[in-house]
Amino acid sequence: MDFSFEQGPIRPPSEARSLLIRVTRNCPWNKCAFCHTYRGQKFELRPVEDVKADIQEARDIADRMREISWRLGQGGAVRRPVIDHIYGTDAFHNDSFRQVAAWLYYGGESVFLQDADSVIIKTEDLVDIVAFIKEKFPAVKEITSYCRSHTARRKSIEELSMLREAGLTRIHIGMESGCDPVLKFVKKGSTAADHIEGGKKIVESGISLSEYVIPGLGGEQWSRQNALDTARVINEINPDYVRIRSLRVIRGTTLHAMMKNGEFRPLDDEDVVREIRLFIRNLDGIETQIVSDHVLNLLEELNGRLPEDKDKLLGIIDRFFALSEDDRIIYRIGRRRGVYTRLDDLSRTKTYDALKALLEKYRRENPGSPGGDIYKIIDSYI
Numbered sequence: 255m256d257f258s259f260e261q262g263p264i265r266p267p268s269e270a271r272s273l274l275i276r277v278t279r280n281c282p283w284n285k286c287a288f289c290h291t292y293r294g295q296k297f298e299l300r301p302v303e304d305v306k307a308d309i310q311e312a313r314d315i316a317d318r319m320r321e322i323s324w325r326l327g328q329g330g331a332v333r334r335p336v337i338d339h340i341y342g343t344d345a346f347h348n349d350s351f352r353q354v355a356a357w358l359y360y361g362g363e364s365v366f367l368q369d370a371d372s373v374i375i376k377t378e379d380l381v382d383i384v385a386f387i388k389e390k391f392p393a394v395k396e397i398t399s400y401c402r403s404h405t406a407r408r409k410s411i412e413e414l415s416m417l418r419e420a421g422l423t424r425i426h427i428g429m430e431s432g433c434d435p436v437l438k439f440v441k442k443g444s445t446a447a448d449h450i451e452g453g454k455k456i457v458e459s460g461i462s463l464s465e466y467v468i469p470g471l472g473g474e475q476w477s478r479q480n481a482l483d484t485a486r487v488i489n490e491i492n493p494d495y496v497r498i499r500s501l502r503v504i505r506g507t508t509l510h511a512m513m514k515n516g517e518f519r520p521l522d523d524e525d526v527v528r529e530i531r532l533f534i535r536n537l538d539g540i541e542t543q544i545v546s547d548h549v550l551n552l553l554e555e556l557n558g559r560l561p562e563d564k565d566k567l568l569g570i571i572d573r574f575f576a577l578s579e580d581d582r583i584i585y586r587i588g589r590r591r592g593v594y595t596r597l598d599d600l601s602r603t604k605t606y607d608a609l610k611a612l613l614e615k616y617r618r619e620n621p622g623s624p625g626g627d628i629y630k631i632i633d634s635y636i
């Protein structure tokens with residue numbers, strides 16, 4: 255027994271405390287212009303027996319950890335002394351061991367199935383895998399996976415219901431946009447109609463649905479249409495969650511090359527927030543949790559439930575735009591530096607004064623510049 259099992263590269267931010275079980279490798283589509291996560295990597299289905307062997311390995315690690323806990327007088331629970339022992343002992347210098355330790359420390363109740371679209375495998379195989387997780391870890395309450403709309407659309411409601419009955423509780427879909435010209439431009443490989451059909455099937459099966467949207471993905475050209483069309487598609491689906499992840503154009507992606515050659519003109523931070531405002535304003539008739547849980551979002555505090563929190567969400571955005579231009583720049587610098595998470599942070603005088611001093615220094619040394627290019631300020635002075 256080598257106490258290790260395979261791990262893929264990513265998981266959604268909301269799955270930070272989940273055990274990661276790799277069901278497939280990489281992405282079956284792998285063409286989205288803004289994405290580089292699996293570039294150059296071939297998509298592969300892992301044999302079900304290999305995935306189950308990994309689950310068994312995780313279970314063996316958990317059993318070993320409980321033995322350690324008893325030895326340390328912790329009654330089988332993975333508390334701080336057990337974590338300290340594991341992280342401080344060379345013999346446990348192993349990513350899988352540490353992952354299971356951290357997972358159990360945080361309750362051991364959720365599992366995320368990697369990689370980008372594991373629902374694509376045969377339904378009976380996924381049912382088998384999910385049931386095996388429940389058998390080996392009866393305390394697990396949530397089992398979740400990424401899935402492309404294209405894949406969800408091809409599953410029947412009966413198949414999705416079988417997955418729910420086996421224990422699959424939530425599907426995360428990277429919708430990105432509900433605007434067909436944008437989806438085509440970024441080579442998403444799914445249309446608005448695919449998103450609607452796939453999303454509605456998941457909702458109907460009773461599996462919780464989380465849709466990721468990327469404000470700014472249509473750049474200057476499609477900003478308004480991106481907001482309106484994406485709201486329309488979300489309204490049709492009525493997912494449990496909408497997760498906002500503002501666009502960042504990553505070096506090495508096709509979108510980055512298109513930005514360099516002028517084919518794609520990105521929005522600045524403030525225009526992205528304007529787009530988000532238009533999007534939220536047009537969400538209607540749904541019961542959905544809006545979540546802004548990504549570091550790329552300027553306003554991370556945009557969290558609330560529709561319909562009741564709509565005015566509150568729009569009010570947060572309006573409060574940002576009611577700030578003076580300097581305060582908006584200062585907030586953006588603070589946010590991008592990771593020292594601000596909400597607008598109230600502007601009242602922390604020491605941090606505010608330090609950021610304001612930076613902005614003034616930049617303006618002194620760059621006469622004529624308003625200072626709106628916050629990345630130049632960050633790169634020059636911080």
Ligand code: SF4
Nearest residue numbers: 281284285286289370
């Ligand atoms: S489907 Fe997802 S993982 Fe695959 S290329 Fe597109 S964004 Fe990346």
